[in-house]
Amino acid sequence: MSGMDLLNVYHLQIITFMAVNSILALSFYLPLSAGQLSLGCAGFMSIGAYTAAILSLHYGLPVFTTIPAGAAAAALAGVLLGFPALRLTGVYLAIATLGFGEVVRVLFLNLKITNGALGMPEIPNLNDYFSALYRSWGLQGDLAGLDLPRLAALTTVVFCYFVLAACVAFVLRQENSRTGRAMAAVKADEVASGVMGIGATYIKMLAFVQGAFLAGLAGAISAHVTNFIAPGDFNYHRAVNILLFVVLGGSELVWGGLLGAAVLSVLPEFLRFMQDFRWIIFGALLAAMMVFRPQGLLDRQLLCRFSLRKKRAMDGMDARASSGEVD
Amino acid sequence: MFWQQVINGLTAGATYALVAAGYTLVFGVLEIINMAHAEIFMIGAFIGLLLVTGTGCPVWAAVAGAMAGAGLLGWALERLALRPLRKQGVSHLAPLISTIGVSIFLMSLAMKIFGPQSVRFPASVEPRFFNLFGTVNISLLQIVILGISLALVVALKVLLARTRLGKALRAVAENPEAAGLMGVNVNSVMAAAVVMASALGGAAGVLVGLQFNAVSPTMGIAYGLKGLAIIIVGGMGSVAGAVAGGLLLGAAEVLAIAYIGSSYRDAVAFIILIAVLLIKPSGIFGKLEGRKG
Structure with a gap:
């Protein structure tokens, strides 16, 4: 296999998904770093994805406005859900947020504007966007041995990793700030942190909404990478998958979630020959992980x-x- | 028309109540959410199906067989995925995640063995209808489902209230350390709770298979999510709350189908859940104290 074959569009798409999954892992990690186990990531992701898809398909807005809009819509949903849900702790919150994801899925399954169970096809693609951009710059043929589709796909990868890097930088920077320490304090003991003068409700809400924002961002990007979204893409399995990233990689560190997302994005491609047993192995792995290495x-x-x-x-x-x- | 819907709703609600009773029993005694319960329910349905198609046995025997099989599975779950986590320094989220792992494992295993499509459950109850008050019909199947569910819930209530095991279960639910000091074997009582909950789930699986004439590897997901919503609505750890919540959800769903449209059926449970959380976060039958998970 030559070097150029490694850079085919299929491989580049897997690498792109690795970045999207990493952002999802961060969106799960953020509420968890303030002690909140939220399984609503799939729901927020679908809100981001559908917002981006509807804005670009029905209103013709360009990709660079629909992606932030998707993230913002998910953050808004996070604020609305946060008010009732953040009264709950631990497993109660997990169930309520899982339920939120189901309600959103049923809603998108039934709305006209989301095209119901059939899903939304032909969402403007980031690759096409970059191709058109390069063409408008007068680039027709190859550049450095790369043809235009490959160059565009490569640009998509770079774009996604740029977004991911920005997210990681933000989360790391926040962890070492007053806010981050307040989150760690709330996680360790909510009552004690309140006594220390930390507004626990505000801190929890902040972490929750940041998580929702990142999930929406990942959803919007994934909508513009895959061309097609359907309510089934954001079901219970998606929620569990995001949980798996962080639990497998390590839930006490930012890098843990990123490692988990990378491993679980690539591993299925290597396990393709044992496709049918993949989820059986994942399930057993998850249970075994909790027994032998619960921290990831x-x-x-x-x-x-x-x-x-x-x-x-x-x-x-x-x-x-x-x-x-x-x- | 309205009362007919109520009868249909109660039948659906009876199976929800059985599923939810399993969740609430495990939560009450072990203080964990058993995410694998929905898949044990599904495996119970398949055991019932195999018994009915393989041996042609009557419904009650299929239910009993499914309860035994699901109970055994529950015992294995407790030994392999829950007991090893019951030690110092393990996060309280660990059992939640390990049972999610078991649930994925069981569901994909069932997919591998039985295929992803739903399998027809033979109509093993005579299609006979009885007329109540002129306009309302109740089928023999509905009577069987309501009867078996009621019998199981009453049996659970009696067991908890009147027997030695029931007393031990309540003691461990109250305080595991103190119960252990009083000479209760905490580990085996916890195992008993998971086995009983799984047996109830297995019975519910067969009844749901009968109700819809179909069994599939993914049938557990919707029931599991609804069961979880019910125990929060009813109040965690309360069997009465699980039954009331189950019946309420069954009735609400059927009425929603009749008056709003069938497509929103699966969202009803969580809309009720969020409404209850806003008004009374401890659930209908829940205690008032803080809800720490």
Whole structure:
């Protein structure tokens, strides 16, 4: 296989999905970092995807306005759901948000504007958008040995990773800020954090809405990558899949979710020969994971072992451990 | 017309109540949400189907067989996926996630064995109708479903209230450490709770298979989600709440189908759920204290 074959459109699409899934993992991680287990990611993702699809198909808006609009719509839904849902904790919140996803799915299944169960085909594609852009710049043939479709697909990949990098930078920056520490405090003990003067409701809402925003962003991008969305794309299985990214990769670190998303985006392609057994293995893996390594593949200890700045990282861990952050 | 809908709704509600009773029993005693319950329900339906098609046995025997099979599965679930997590320092979300894993495992296994399409459940109850008050009809099947559900819920209530095991279950639900100090074998009581809940789920699976004449590997998802909504609406850990919530949901769904349209059926449960959460977050039969999961 030559180098160019590796860069075919199919491979590039998998790499693109890796970025989208990573954003989804972040959208699950953010509420969790404030102690909220939300399974509503699939619902928020569908709101983002449908908003982007409707705006671009029915109103002809360009891709670069529909993607932020999708994310904003999901964030708005997050605010509306957050008011009743954030009265709940733990498993109650998980069920209520899972239920929210179901309600959204049934709604999209029945609305006229979303074309019901048939889904929405022919959503403007990012690849086509970039192709048209390059053509308008007068680029016709090959550039550096890449033909136009491949170049456009490569640009889509770069675009998605740029968005992902921005999201990761934001989450990392926030973790080391006053807000991030407040989130960690709320996660460790909500009552104690309240006593310390942290507005727990506000912090929880903030994390929840940020999660919704990122899920909507991922949904909008995925709508413009796949061309086609249907309510079935955002069902219970999708919600569980996003949960899997973070649980498998490691739920206490940003990098854990990203690792999980990367592994679970690529692994199915390698397991294609055992397609039928894929989900059987995933299910058993998830249960076994909880028994043998409940914190996921990556945890602070492991990260410290590979860290170059060993001393500093260990100090950071000790500080966190002594602040009572166990979960 | 209205009363006919109510009868249909109660029949649907009776099976919801059975599923929800299983969730609430496990939550009450182990304080975890058993996400694999829906798939145990589905496996129960398939066991019933195999018994009816394979041996031609009557409905009650199919229900009993499904209960035994599902109970065994529940025991395995407790031993392999729940008991190992019952140690210090494991996040309270771990059992939730491990049971999601078991649920994916069971569902994809059933898909592999039985295929993804739904299988016809033979009509093993005579299609006979009885007339009530002139305009309302009730079928023999509906009587069988209501009767078996009622009998199982009453049996569960009696077991919890009157027997030694019931007393142990209630003691562990109240406080596992204190119950252990009083000489209750906490591990086996918890296993008993999961086995009983799974048996109820298995029975519900057969009844739902009879009701819709169909069984499929994905039939558990909708019932599982609705069962979860019901236990929050009814109040976590309350068997009475599960029954009331189940019947309420059955009636609400049938009325929604009759007056709004069948396509919104699956959303009814969660619209009720969100409404109840806004008004009374502890559920209809729930205690008033904070709801920590």
